[in-house]
Amino acid sequence: MKYQFLISAPSSNAGKTTVTLGLIRLLMKQGLRVQVFKCGPDYIDTKFLGQAAQRPAINLDIFMMGKDHVRELYHHYSATADVSIIEGVMGLFDGANRMEGSSAEIAILLNVPVIMVLPAKASAYSVAPVLYGFKNFNPSVTIAGVIFNHVNTLSHYNFLSDAAHDVGVAPLGYIPVQETIKIPSRHLGLQLERNDEELVSAIATHLEKTVSVENLLRATGQNNSKENVSMQRYNQVQDARLTIAVAHDEAFTFTYHHNIETLCTKYNVVFFSPLRDAVLPQADIVYLAGGYPELFLRKLSDNVLMRESLGRYCQEGGKLLAECGGLMYLGKSIMDAAGEEYTTVGFLDLKTSLADRALTLGYRMLHYNDKVYCGHEFHYSTVKEETIPDSIGHIRNAKGEDVRMKLYRKKNVVASYMHFYWGNGNDLLETLFS
CATH class of the missing domain: 3.40.50.880 (Class I glutamine amidotransferase (GATase) domain)
Known part of the structure; x- marks a missing residue:
């Protein structure tokens, strides 16, 4: 089996990078080889995603690279991995012009399912229409699951889980607020200059308690049929x-x-x-x-x-x-x-x-x-x-x-x-x- 998914959210600052870093480490703990990608032109997040995965992270940007090259890069660098994770940019459908160049367009181009990170600190069952909208706005995008962020109790998560089930999106867990895993930012990118490994390990330990990696893999696995793309030219x-x-x-x-x-x-x-x-x-x-x-x-x-x-x-x-x-x-x-x-x-x-x-x-x-x-x-x-x-x-x-x-x-x-x-x-x- 090969596993692939794109981590996205309704907007920036929803916790995409935190979730991505934690999942990289949890999957590596299971002995899986992880290749990570980043939507958009960002240098900084890519650097630290690559450090966490212990192999270079690769940018995927339709505007700068063109669709053919994005496809070639993805298949070339993911060929030797068991799991390919793409961290999205901004909100799922945010592009340079409407959804052009957005995370959604990349997910469609590469036929990769999307895992939503949805902040739900002050929400309960009302997340249902939010998830319904993202699931149905563009039928070419597959929303395979959702992880709820800023959720402190199991009882709160149960309301959110019911909402996800009712709109046909698999609930994969939740993330309680934890100050020690907050990632400081510089400009629009990450700032991880000391204790990078310590922070990534702390994030993974925190996610492991309430996010189901088993259910994530079940939702995103496929037979090993990835396209063999030559980069010879x-x-x-x-x-x-x-x-x-x-x-x-x-x-x-x-x-x-x-x-x-x-x-x-x-x-x-x-x-x-x-x-x-x-x-x-x-x-x-x-x-x-x-x-x-x-x-x-x-x-x-x-x-x-x-x-x-x-x-x-x-x-x-x-x-x-x-x-x-x-x-x-x-x-x-x-x-x-x-x-x-x-x-x-x-x-x-x-x-x-x-x-x-x-x-x-x-x-x-x-x-x-x-x-x-x-x-x-x-x-x-x-x-x-x-x-x-x-x-x-x-x-x-x-x-x-x-x-x-x-x-x-x-x-x-x-x-x-x-x-x-x-x-x-x-x-x-x-x-x-x-």
Whole structure:
């Protein structure tokens, strides 16, 4: 048997990630191999879901990747697993445009049943019409079960269980409120920096008391008939390859697993740390991914040797792609939330600040050289241009509307707040640096 399901909810902050982390560990305790996926472009949740599963978690995003590639990724990475778990994004039907790109659309695309996480702190039998609506809104979505969150007593759960039975959705258990398993958040993602394993174990222990893993598997099992999808067209390693240096440390962590896998087929990939290394490694291209440079400003600023090495590389015509946190680091300075300014590389004539936090997020499409490259934008910092750098391409959101964000180009450096996806084999880097 193979087991597969998508964890979703009516909205964000319903407990999807907590439930997913706990189920990953409980299933692994039974000796099952678990592959975990995350709907949407989020880097942060994916990181910790992968840590819990002890294998890389994979993003599934129809907007950025396209349906064919999402299908290929899912079947490729789940082929060696006994259980495939997809954590949804936002509410079940929330997409970039109505339900386009939503968790529901992914569940339909992959023919995966949905397990709902339904907060029920102040509800009883009235959850019946809520569940009925989710079950019947789109007949192509299969709601295989429900786990009720914020339920402290068995008597309360019995009312909820009756409601679920009456609308034909299997009740799989409930989760009492427990302060010690609350996951702190940073921005829209997780913040698990210490005692990650301890927290995941605590969540699993808590869920094990009141959630039936046996009934979950019964509701989501199927014969081992998963589609065998070849990833060969992405995995063919080129012979004469250039070297790409990828920034990777605590400050620069926002990379998609399959983006890096794809780079490894096209380039010799080396990693470096702007926090700790003194010089940039020898490379034909540098990739400064996003992350949380604002949490390490003192250390980044104090590493003068790396700042100078990176600045020389850029001034001498080195090819470099910088995304979000990488853009911030290449500027003259970054101001933290308290208003203190830290010197950074200084190649771009701009400064960024978190003193006046302004959330900007959404899918983005870069129209460049008659092609479209997809990604997303998510940041709280603002940018102040001193000398306006050249910009290239035309950037729109998921509805085709123009956005304020620019793709800057100075010499052979390309930088913006946009996080790109190229794991589907597009030629973004070749196009930018040909």
